[in-house]
Amino acid sequence: MTQSPTPLLFALYEQASVGCGGAPSMWTHPLDERLQVNSLDRWRDTALTAEQANLDALFFADVLGLYDVYGGSADAALQWAVEAPATDPFMYVPALAALTERLAFVVRAYTTYEHPFSLARRFGTLDHLSGGRIGWNIVTSYLSSAARNFGMDEMLKHGDRYARADEFMEVFYKLLEGSWDQSAVVADKESRTYARPGSVRPISHVGEHYRVDGPALTSPSPQRTPTLFQAGWSPRGRQFAAEHAEVILLPKKEPHEIAEGLADIRSRARTLGRPDGAVRSMALARIVTAPTASEAQEKFEDLQRTYRVEAQLVSYAGDTGIDLSQYRDDEPLTTETNGLTSYVVKGGPGSEPLTAGDVRRKFSSVTRGTDLVFVGTPASVAEQIAEHSSVSGLDGYMINPLIRPGSLNDFAELVVPELAKRGLYDTDPQSGTLRSRLRADGADLLDPSHPGGRLRRP
Ligand SMILES: Cc1cc2nc3c(=O)[nH]c(=O)nc-3n(C[C@H](O)[C@H](O)[C@H](O)COP(=O)(O)O)c2cc1C
Numbered sequence: 001m002t003q004s005p006t007p008l009l010f011a012l013y014e015q016a017s018v019g020c021g022g023a024p025s026m027w028t029h030p031l032d033e034r035l036q037v038n039s040l041d042r043w044r045d046t047a048l049t050a051e052q053a054n055l056d057a058l059f060f061a062d063v064l065g066l067y068d069v070y071g072g073s074a075d076a077a078l079q080w081a082v083e084a085p086a087t088d089p090f091m092y093v094p095a096l097a098a099l100t101e102r103l104a105f106v107v108r109a110y111t112t113y114e115h116p117f118s119l120a121r122r123f124g125t126l127d128h129l130s131g132g133r134i135g136w137n138i139v140t141s142y143l144s145s146a147a148r149n150f151g152m153d154e155m156l157k158h159g160d161r162y163a164r165a166d167e168f169m170e171v172f173y174k175l176l177e178g179s180w181d182q183s184a185v186v187a188d189k190e191s192r193t194y195a196r197p198g199s200v201r202p203i204s205h206v207g208e209h210y211r212v213d214g215p216a217l218t219s220p221s222p223q224r225t226p227t228l229f230q231a232g233w234s235p236r237g238r239q240f241a242a243e244h245a246e247v248i249l250l251p252k253k254e255p256h257e258i259a260e261g262l263a264d265i266r267s268r269a270r271t272l273g274r275p276d277g278a279v280r281s282m283a284l285a286r287i288v289t290a291p292t293a294s295e296a297q298e299k300f301e302d303l304q305r306t307y308r309v310e311a312q313l314v315s316y317a318g319d320t321g322i323d324l325s326q327y328r329d330d331e332p333l334t335t336e337t338n339g340l341t342s343y344v345v346k347g348g349p350g351s352e353p354l355t356a357g358d359v360r361r362k363f364s365s366v367t368r369g370t371d372l373v374f375v376g377t378p379a380s381v382a383e384q385i386a387e388h389s390s391v392s393g394l395d396g397y398m399i400n401p402l403i404r405p406g407s408l409n410d411f412a413e414l415v416v417p418e419l420a421k422r423g424l425y426d427t428d429p430q431s432g433t434l435r436s437r438l439r440a441d442g443a444d445l446l447d448p449s450h451p452g453g454r455l456r457r458p
Contacts, residue, residue, distance in 0.1 A: 011058065011396070012401070013398040013400040017084060019311065024312055026306060033405060050408070054102075054425070056429065058105050059229075069321055072323075077314050093105045097130035104135060107136065109122075110139055112156060113150045116175065120176050124176060124221050132221065135227040138245070176216055176225050177452045179200060180216060184220065203215060227434040227435045228247070233251060238261070243451060246439075247280045251340075251343060253373075255392035256392075258283065277440055282394065284397070286367070286374070287415060288402065289378050290377070291377065316363070322337060324356050381414075
């Protein structure tokens with residue numbers, strides 16, 4: 001008997017910005033609506049489309065500083081709206097949660113610049129208000145401009161960012177998991193008791209970066225800790241993901257490379273005592289589709305006509321700190337970075353270093369040579385996704401729209417039915433917390449094997 005396939009996870013990858021990471025010049029397309037980034041009506045439409053399509057989550061990427069590396073100033077980033085402007089995605093969530101019932105929301109928050117006490121309070125609040133439909137993409141930030149916005153002369157080094165993040169997580173868990181007993185709240189008018197005496201306690205954390213007395217100000221929420229997403233791909237990032245992440249996000253496209261990386265992260269997680277299946281995985285994907293193959297190809301060519309490599313070079317400079325405006329075409333390009341290591345474009349193992357010209361040529365396509373892109377009829381796209389997920393071992397995909405809202409509409413109307421036909425899409429997902437949707441056992445709370453779950457008391 002052949003086993004029926006397990007449905008994949010699907011989320012919409014968005015950014016409260018005009019020029020989103022990965023699609024830096026696409027807002028200039030005549031059909032694109034990204035200029036309406038500040039309109040709540042537009043976000044309402046996006047959230048409702050995502051909910052009607054039964055996507056698992058709306059994911060918000062974000063930055064805390066302008067992309068000011070290219071040519072040594074932010075002028076080009078502002079002209080091209082590369083990751084600019086950047087409104088605060090946290091503020092969209094309560095409004096959109098009120099309009100939806102099942103859709104979850106994943107927001108980034110920075111361990112380098114937030115304080116764990118206030119972030120725990122904010123997530124505790126959002127988790128209550130949304131009925132547990134909240135995830136946190138744990139990021140450390142890769143921008144010098146963000147460091148300067150928060151009173152630092154320099155961005156912390158890669159390893160130091162993760163070291164700080166480790167202590168941040170410890171405080172965060174102590175507050176949200178450890179400071180209130182699960183049964184602390186009795187809320188009994190008759191005995192005039194809200195919380196049982198002795199069931200809520202300080203955390204008295206004194207560490208290298210934080211001193212926090214506690215307890216948390218919010219009462220235990222449906223998930224307590226938001227569902228944890230993380231996107232480390234460097235060895236240090238993988239270790240962090242293995243310890244903390246419930247969903248890892250991948251910046252890679254080659255299915256065999258993904259499979260190798262996932263095996264490494266899962267083996268690290270196993271060593272830390274986390275069970276198989278504790279760390280799920282999703283990759284960013286773009287989809288260009290239309291009813292016939294030739295229409296899909298025409299759509300792709302139309303997108304290519306809108307795409308501008310200049311905007312991509314501004315994006316690459318901001319992501320990695322590598323400024324191609326300083327290089328002639330025949331010069332070898334550095335791969336050294338204190339920014340996003342996993343975004344650096346490199347030659348194959350043992351090959352000559354790439355020149356700036358090689359990288360410019362790679363970026364001349366709207367697929368940028370680096371993106372996971374599925375182009376074709378809806379049936380062909382569904383087949384490509386089936387093939388990619390079976391080789392890579394990914395649990396799902398984040399749809400990164402090239403055109404907003406057209407790419408989402410195409411996915412919802414054309415591709416979802418084809419995926420559903422193949423058993424790869426859950427068209428009747430359960431409501432409830434985000435974590436319960438992702439976990440095989442349907443639990444709302446962190447697993448007891450997780451470093452946060454270990455701190456929870458009955
Ligand atoms: C899908 C995806 C989304 C990301 N979103 C953000 C984000 O919103 N803000 C941010 O500062 N970094 C973001 N990052 C960067 C990661 O947090 C991380 O810095 C990056 O993957 C490099 O980690 P590494 O140096 O451990 O490999 C994202 C990465 C990926 C792959």
